[in-house]
Amino acid sequence: MRYHAPSSVAEAVRLAAGATGITRFLSGGTDVLVQLRAGMVTPDDLIDLKKIPGLREITRTPDGGWRIGAAVSGAEMGRHAALCSDWPGVVEGMRLVGSTQVQGRATLAGNLCNGSPAADSVPGMVAAGARVVVTGPAGTREVAVEEIPAGPGKTRLKPGEMIEAVLLPPRGAQGGDAYLRFIPRTEMDIAVVGVGVSLTLEGGKVAAARVAIGAVAPTVLLVPEAAKAIIGTTLDDAAIAALADAVRAAATPISDKRGTAEFRKDVVGVLAGRAARIAHDRAKGAAK
Amino acid sequence: MSRIHVTTTVNGDAVEFLADPRDSLLDCLRDQLNLTGSKEGCGTGDCGACSVTVDGTLVCSCLVLGVEAEGKRIETVEGMAKGNDLHPLQRKFIEHAALQCGFCTPGILVAAKALLAENPDPSESEIRFWLAGNLCRCTGYDKIIHAVQDAAAEMRGA
Ligand SMILES: Cc1cc2nc3c(=O)[nH]c(=O)nc-3n(C[C@H](O)[C@H](O)[C@H](O)COP(=O)(O)OP(=O)(O)OC[C@H]3O[C@@H](n4cnc5c(N)ncnc54)[C@H](O)[C@@H]3O)c2cc1C
Ligand code: FES
């Protein structure tokens, strides 16, 4: 295994594009190192992104959104008060990843590119309408987060492509988001179900919404029907029930040791309602 | 497999070692620098026995490559006592009998020290939450929590 620590994105991409064997980018390493030590994946070339200037920064974009560098850790996101106040759901999804120790290293980009259907930060990013800045041998493009996962452990990134940053849109007035997951313990476990909801209010009604579900399909799913179920409503009980039906209809979970398909379908509906209510409260300015 | 020369700072001392790029920081600390205080319980980030700080951030050294330590500031359990003077956390762990076999103790001490640097007056649930990635199969945790609370109070001069 060759270890590279390039000092620019261009150099990282050049290294990746020129590599012929198993190649991995290294952000926090909390998946890469586990797979390396388990003998599952021993890269021939490992390209550490943490020495690239700017990749560890959180900055406001000109439109009032956020740019989160690919190597920013969960702990760094949690310490950023303005980011937490704009997008508490995105931050809480990332903050659920692992322990304090794991938080010191783990990143949004790594969580997304590891490709787990249960990745905790992904439903929140998808609900938020987050995009990623992808750079590869052919140049730089912007892609919606939900376009990246292709199935368990697989992404749609092309050979040599890496994520430079995650972009969050401007939160705007009367907006709120939330992420909830179900795990059998209170800490340190993989989501059996996860739900992210982001919405904005106008005149007391839901004007726009995005709902994403995790761990109930081969990839995290954006569920437009679930958003439709609550748009135009005051998020009354009927809207919550319609939201639950919509996410249950979209979910195609498997049964495994952590939960049966029936259980997951039931829980995804319950969590969607709860997450929507939290997002709604946050949009109204409560406990932002 | 070519080994990489790494220069770093461990507990305030400049050190250097040769690392196979696949070696974890934990391997390098234990096998190259003979700092065997940090333990390997799992090697997969689950138990926290290998906890160290890198540039002040608490991490599992089993999930950091040795080569990533280049130019960093590493703190391990060996740096906590000043000569014969134990750190307040170490003294309180002994006083409260917050250890039995002791395998988890170095990691928990390092993690607790990092907590108190960030939050000198943590609540019980903040301590439990912070230490959730440090597993102990002996104590049942309560004595650990009490020792951390007591050390925090002493360090605040309370
Ligand atoms: C003890 C423990 C507990 C955990 N708990 C959780 C949990 O509760 N929820 C959860 O979702 N996950 C959990 N994880 C998994 C892991 O921590 C997360 O997936 C984490 O977000 C990965 O981020 P990273 O930066 O460490 O990724 P890395 O390990 O650096 O990378 C992961 C993958 O993404 C690729 N990659 C990284 N950065 C980029 C980039 N910029 N561009 C392109 N590809 C890239 C890598 O090549 C690799 O394939 C846990 C892991 C451990 C060890
Ligand atoms: S040995 Fe590193 S977390 Fe267990």
Ligand code: FES
């Ligand atoms: S004292 Fe034995 S594992 Fe904690």
